[in-house]
Every structure is written in C-alpha cells, then in structure tokens.
Amino acid sequence: MPNRYVAAAVAVALGHATLVNAAATCTSCPGASTAAAATHQIYVAGSSAAAAGFLGFVQTQICGSNPSSQFVTNTTAVGNPDFRAVSCAASTSSPAFAGDTVTVYYRPEGGSVVGMLPLLNNKPLKEINLNTASCSSTSTATNTAAYTCSGITGSAPANGPNDSFGGSVSSVTIDIGVTDVEPAVFGNTSSGTTRAYAGAGKHDPIASGAYSTATFGSDPSVSSIQNNLSPTIAFQQVFGFIVNSSLGIKDLPKEAIAAIYDGQVFDWHKITTSGNTAVTSSPTEIIICNREIGSGTRATTDIFLNGTGCNYDGGVNSLKDEAGVTPAGFTTAEPADNFQTIAELDCVNSHPNSIGYVSIDNFSKVSGGSNSTSFPSAVAITVSGVAASVTNAAEGVYSDVFEAAIIESPQVSADGDTFYQAAAPALQEYNTTSNSAQVVAIPSAGSSDNAGTTPLQYSTGNKVYTSDFTRGGNSCSPLVFTHS
Numbered sequence: 001m002p003n004r005y006v007a008a009a010v011a012v013a014l015g016h017a018t019l020v021n022a023a024a025t026c027t028s029c030p031g032a033s034t035a036a037a038a039t040h041q042i043y044v045a046g047s048s049a050a051a052a053g054f055l056g057f058v059q060t061q062i063c064g065s066n067p068s069s070q071f072v073t074n075t076t077a078v079g080n081p082d083f084r085a086v087s088c089a090a091s092t093s094s095p096a097f098a099g100d101t102v103t104v105y106y107r108p109e110g111g112s113v114v115g116m117l118p119l120l121n122n123k124p125l126k127e128i129n130l131n132t133a134s135c136s137s138t139s140t141a142t143n144t145a146a147y148t149c150s151g152i153t154g155s156a157p158a159n160g161p162n163d164s165f166g167g168s169v170s171s172v173t174i175d176i177g178v179t180d181v182e183p184a185v186f187g188n189t190s191s192g193t194t195r196a197y198a199g200a201g202k203h204d205p206i207a208s209g210a211y212s213t214a215t216f217g218s219d220p221s222v223s224s225i226q227n228n229l230s231p232t233i234a235f236q237q238v239f240g241f242i243v244n245s246s247l248g249i250k251d252l253p254k255e256a257i258a259a260i261y262d263g264q265v266f267d268w269h270k271i272t273t274s275g276n277t278a279v280t281s282s283p284t285e286i287i288i289c290n291r292e293i294g295s296g297t298r299a300t301t302d303i304f305l306n307g308t309g310c311n312y313d314g315g316v317n318s319l320k321d322e323a324g325v326t327p328a329g330f331t332t333a334e335p336a337d338n339f340q341t342i343a344e345l346d347c348v349n350s351h352p353n354s355i356g357y358v359s360i361d362n363f364s365k366v367s368g369g370s371n372s373t374s375f376p377s378a379v380a381i382t383v384s385g386v387a388a389s390v391t392n393a394a395e396g397v398y399s400d401v402f403e404a405a406i407i408e409s410p411q412v413s414a415d416g417d418t419f420y421q422a423a424a425p426a427l428q429e430y431n432t433t434s435n436s437a438q439v440v441a442i443p444s445a446g447s448s449d450n451a452g453t454t455p456l457q458y459s460t461g462n463k464v465y466t467s468d469f470t471r472g473g474n475s476c477s478p479l480v481f482t483h484s
Contacts, residue, residue, distance in 0.1 A: 032071060032133055032135040032147065032149065033130070033131065034101075035071065035085060035087035035103045035130050036103065036129070036130035036131045038101040038103035039097070039101045040101070040415045040418075041103050041104075041105070041415065042102070042103070042105065042175050042176065042416050043105045043127055043172045043173065043174050043175050043416070044104060044105060044107070044174070044175065044177070044178060045106070045107040045110070045114045045115050045127070045174045045176075046107075046111070046112055046114055046115020046116070046177045046178030046296075047108070047111060047115060047179055047180045047296050047404060048082065048108035048109075048111055048297075048340065048341050049239075049296060049297055049358075049359035050178050050179075050180060050234075050235075050296075051084065051106055051108045051178075052361060053235060053237075053427075054106065054178055054406075054423075054427070055104070057423060057426060057427050058086055058088075058104050059088075061094065061095060061422075061426050062088065062091070062094045062095070062096065062097070062102060062104075062422075063088035063089075063090065063091060064090075064091030064094060065143070066088050066089050066090070066143075067144070068087075068088045068143060068144050068145070069086070069087050069088070069144070069145040069146070069147065070084070070085075070086050070144070070145075070146050071084060071086070071128070071133075071147045071149050072146075072147070073128065073148070073149055073152060074148050074149075074150065078338075078346045079155040079156050079157060079339075080155070080156065080342075081109045081152055081155070081159070081160075081165055082108045082156070082340055083105075083107050083108075083109055083128035084105070084106045084107070084108065084128070085103055085104065085105045085127075086103070086104050086106070087101070087103040088102060089102075090102050094422075095423075095426055096418050096419050096421075097418070103130075104419070105127045105172075107125065107126070107128075108340075109160065109165075109339075110160050110163070110339070111291070111292070111296055111297070111339070112178070112180045112185075112186070112299070113179075113186050113205050113211065113216075113294030113296075114294075115174075115177030115178045115183075115407065116177055116179055116183040116186055116220075116225070116229070116407065117186070117206070117216040118174050118177070118216065118217070118409075119177045119229060119407055119409040119411075120183075120217065120220050120224065120225060120229060121216060121218060121220075122217070122411055123216055124172060124173060124174075125171070125172065125174050126163050126165045126170065126171055126172075127169065127170060127172050128149065128168060128170075129151075129168045129169055130168075132151060132167075133149040133150065133151040133152070133168035134150050135147040135148065135149040135150075136148055149168070150168075151167045152165055152166070152168050152169055153166040154166055154167075156340055156343070157336060157337075157339050160292075160339050161205075161210055161211045162211070162212035162215045163215050173413065174409055175409055175412045175413055175415070175416025175417075175419070175420070176406055176408060176412070176416060176419070177406070177407040177409065178404065178406050179231070179296055179407065180237060180296025180299065180300055180404055181198060181296055181303070181403070181404075181405070181475045182231055182403070182405055182473055182475060183225050183229050183231055183405065183407060184225045185197050185198045185296075185299050185303075185475060186204060186205065186225075187204065187221055187222040187224070188204045188206070188221055197222055197476070198299060198302070198303045198475040202293070202302055202319055203293060203294065203298070203299045203302070204219065204293075205293050206218070206219040206220070207219050208293045208321075211294060228410060229407050230407070230408070231405035231406065231407045232405060232406050232407070233403045233404070233405050234404050234405060234406050234427040235403070235404055235427060236393070236401050236402065236470075237300075237359055237402055237404050238360045238388060238390055238398070239297060239301065239360060239388065239400045239401075239402070240359075240360045240363065240380060240381075240388025241257060241355065241356070241380070241381050241383060242345070242348050242355070242356050242363075242366055242378045242379060242381065243348065243354065243355045243378070243379055243381055244287075244348055244349070244351060244352050244353060244354045244355075244377055245367055245376075245377045245378070245379050246353055247268065247280070247353060249273055249279055249381065250379065250381050250382065251273055251274045251275075251382040251383070251384075251385055252271070252274070252279075252383065253273075253274050253383075254383050254384045256272065256273075257305060257355070257383065258305040258306060258317070259271070260288060261290075261301065261319045261320070262305070262317055262318060262319060262320060263322055266285060266327035266328075266329075267283050267284065268280040268285075268286055268353060269282055269284055271286070274384060283329065284353055285327060285330040285332055285353060286327075286354075286355065287332070287334065287351040287353050287354035287355070288322050288335070288354070288355065289338060289344055289347035289348050289354050289355065289356035289357075290319075290321065290322065290323065290335075290337050290338065290344075290356075291337060291344055291357075292337040292339050293321065293337070295339075296404075297341070297358065298319070298357075299475075300400065300475070301319060301357045301400075302318060302319035303402070303475050303476070304399065304400040304402075305319065306318055306319070321337065322334040323335065323336045323337050335351065335354075338356075341358055341359070341362060345358060345362060345365060345366070345374070345375045345378060348375070348377075348378045349366075349376070349378040350377070356378075360380075360388050360390075366378040366380055367379045367380075368380070386398050388400060393469075396479060396481060399478075399479050401469065401471075401479060402471065403470070403473060406420070406423065406427065408420045469481055
C-alpha cells in the first residue's frame with residue numbers, strides 16, 4: 001500500500017454524478033439525505049486531535065479518487081458542538097466496501113473520553129442525524145463537496161458532560177473509538193503509589209464529576225479497560241503551546257510551563273524566559289486556558305509536563321483545574337475549561353496574557369501560520385528552545401509526542417467491524433509528505449514499504465516524516481529510540 005500524508009484538512013465523499021441533496025444549495029452535489037441512506041454506515045467518536053488523520057484515511061483509502069462530501073457543524077463560535085460525517089462511493093480499490101456507498105460519522109465532541117467510556121460501558125452516544133440536519137453547501141470543488149450543517153441544539157460545556165444534545169442527533173452504538181492516548185489513561189485505581197495509567201488520576205472524568213455516571217456508565221478501573229478493550233496504536237501525534245501575542249514571547253522553559261499548569265505560579269513577572277528574562281516587568285496575572293478533564297490533549301499535556309513515571313504524589317506535580325479560581329493578589333477569575341480545540345484557540349486569542357495548548361496542526365491557525373487570520377492574537381512558542389514540529393518529534397528532539405489508539409467496540413456492528421479491520425493496519429502505514437501536520441506514522445508489522453519497522457524512519461530526501469521513537473503504547477513510558 002503506498003504511503004500517503006494524513007491530511008490536516010477533512011475532505012471526504014459521495015459521488016457527484018449519481019447523488020443529489022435537495023436541501024443543499026448545490027443541487028448537483030451529493031448531500032445529507034443521500035449520505036444518511038448510505039449502504040454502509042459506521043459510527044466513530046473520540047479525539048478531536050486525531051479527527052483529521054482518521055478522516056484523511058477515509059478520503060484517500062476508502063474514497064480514493066471518487067467524488068466526495070463532508071458534513072460539519074459550525075464550530076466558529078465557542079461552545080458550538082463539533083459533529084461531523086463524511087461520505088462517498090468507495091473506490092474499487094478500497095480496503096472495505098469497494099464500490100458501495102459509505103458514510104462515516106465522526107464525533108470529536110467530548111474528546112478522547114467519548115472514544116472509550118461508551119464502548120466500555122455499552123452506552124449509546126449522540127451523533128449527527130443527517131436526515132433532519134439542515135446542510136448548506138460551502139464548497140463544490142471538482143472532487144469534494146463541503147457542507148455546514150445546523151440543527152443540533154445545546155452547547156459543548158452545558159450538554160457535553162451528560163450528552164444531552166438535542167435536535168438533529170440520534171443515539172447510536174459507537175463502532176470505533178479514537179483516543180489521543182491509551183484508554184487506560186482515563187481509568188481509575190484507588191490504591192498504590194505508582195499509577196498504572198498516566199497523570200496520577202487527574203484525567204478520570206467520572207471520578208472527577210466532570211461526566212455523568214448515568215449517561216456514560218460506571219467509573220472504569222485500569223483492569224476493566226484492559227480486559228474489555230483492545231486498542232490498536234495507530235499513529236503518533238505532536239502537541240505544543242500557544243500564548244497571547246500581548247506577552248511578546250516566543251519561548252518558555254518546560255519547567256516554567258509546568259509551574260504554570262501545576263498551579264504553582266500565577267504571575268508572569270515571576271516566570272523567566274529561556275534567556276533568563278522576566279516575561280513582564282511588573283506583576284501580571286497568568287490567564288490559564290485548559291481543556292476539560294477527559295480531553296486527550298489535556299492528558300498529554302499533563303504527562304509531558306510532569307514526567308513519564310506517572311507516580312502519584314498527592315497531586316503536587318500534576319495539572320490543576322484552575323477554572324473559576326481568582327489567584328491571590330489578582331482580580332480576574334481563570335477561564336472555564338474548554339470542551340473543544342476551537343475553544344482553546346479562542347481562549348488564548350481573546351485573553352491577553354494567556355497560555356494554552358493544542359495539537360500542532362492548529363499552528364497554521366495562529367499568528368504566522370498559513371491561516372493566521374483565524375486566531376491572529378495567538379502565537380506558537382518553542383519549549384526550552386525546541387520547536388514543536390513533526391521533524392523534531394521524528395528526530396527525538398521534541399518529546400510532547402503521544403500515540404493515538406483506535407478501539408473496536410465490543411458491540412461493533414458488522415459494517416463497523418469490516419471498517420475497523422481495514423482501518424487498523426492501513427492507518428499504521430501512513431507516512432507524511434509534508435511537515436505541516438501533527439501526525440507521524442507507526443506501521444503495522446509486515447509493512448512492505450518500510451520493512452515492518454516500528455515506528456517508521458525519518459528521511460529528509462523524500463520528505464517522509466516518521467519517528468524513530470515510541471512510548472510502546474504506554475504514555476507513562478519515555479520515548480524510546482528504536483532505529484537499528
């Protein structure tokens with residue numbers, strides 16, 4: 001199978017020639033009503049950071065050169081829920097459903113934890129209902145039609161913790177979950193000083209009260225996760241930090257960022273750059289932008305900042321939830337946790353003196369990026385002088401790198417199982433052909449293109465950006481060099 005770039009843009013598909021959506025403004029293009037009646041329908045939920053990579057696989061491997069459509073909800077306003085669907089007539093060379101009409105529903109709303117809890121507890125989850133959503137055409141490129149859909153009611157912060165979204169949604173059994181880290185990161189254990197999962201228990205959304213037990217099920221233990229779910233490590237992702245441009249900085253030491261997110265320092269005047277200069281000349285409150293508990297991006301940030309041993313220390317060196325807290329000596333309460341990547345970006349963009357974290361494909365949306373008009377007051381920074389990039393991650397210089405997992409539900413449908421069996425090895429055999437995304441590849445054993453090396457190797461000659469380093473499926477482990 002040829003290696004392809006895991007696209008940072010979502011674009012997938014339905015055949016233009018034979019499918020029509022009367023509700024869309026482009027009547028010659030495929031649309032929601034036809035996609036909803038596809039021969040094969042697969043339901044996926046989980047990581048927002050991995051959504052582009054996962055759907056890029058659908059575009060290139062399932063749809064191939066066939067015309068394609070994408071359906072997304074409007075996430076340009078903070079709090080709007082993020083639901084997606086992509087559809088196509090599968091190509092004749094597709095690893096699944098060749099020649100048939102396929103719609104893959106992908107829900108990033110809720111983040112990594114919704115790629116694990118509903119599967120573990122056999123609970124339904126809301127996905128967009130394309131039969132009732134109102135979808136308007138936003139792009140009619142030759143091979144890609146794009147639609148923005150409305151009709152889902154409820155906001156991410158208010159309805160995410162109990163999945164009470166209404167309107168154009170349906171409760172479905174999720175076939176496949178996607179998490180930024182191994183699912184056990186979100187498990188719970190009550191004894192021992194060394195935790196079997198990452199972050200010393202700071203990512204358990206049920207125990208924290210961040211998510212409804214009635215809706216999402218019981219609080220899982222590490223052993224129950226391991227016994228009931230068998231994740232496949234699919235690819236690595238790279239994460240980084242952004243600050244508001246008002247600070248005028250481009251680098252911070254890793255230790256300084258950890259002190260901020262561990263709730264030890266709230267004053268920029270007490271933080272020094274790598275050049276040993278105070279960030280501000282006078283006391284200035286640090287505005288801390290956090291993702292919600294249950295976000296894989298938040299979990300990776302905690303693990304990166306607070307060591308790889310994942311030892312429980314009473315929470316002294318662990319990412320704190322500072323939402324609503326007014327630091328001593330200041331008058332501004334810290335912002336609420338952000339339930340989406342878009343909200344995290346907006347938080348940093350709209351709050352002077354703020355800091356946040358995102359997967360690095362989002363660097364294109366901040367100042368200096370290719371789409372910097374989106375969040376012009378946010379700036380990507382280096383960490384201890386090292387840029388967060390696929391290149392540096394592939395060479396082992398930058399270590400905020402974690403392994404995304406895809407998980408087949410124990411209640412998977414027949415179509416979902418067929419799709420999973422095709423997706424699991426194919427996702428592992430992706431290479432990148434540009435250094436602009438956050439994804440690097442971990443191929444399945446027996447990859448003919450790369451001699452089964454896990455992970456793949458970095459090469460400047462042909463711009464295949466892959467990694468010599470792996471955590472071996474355990475985020476508590478340090479990155480290990482594997483090249484022979």
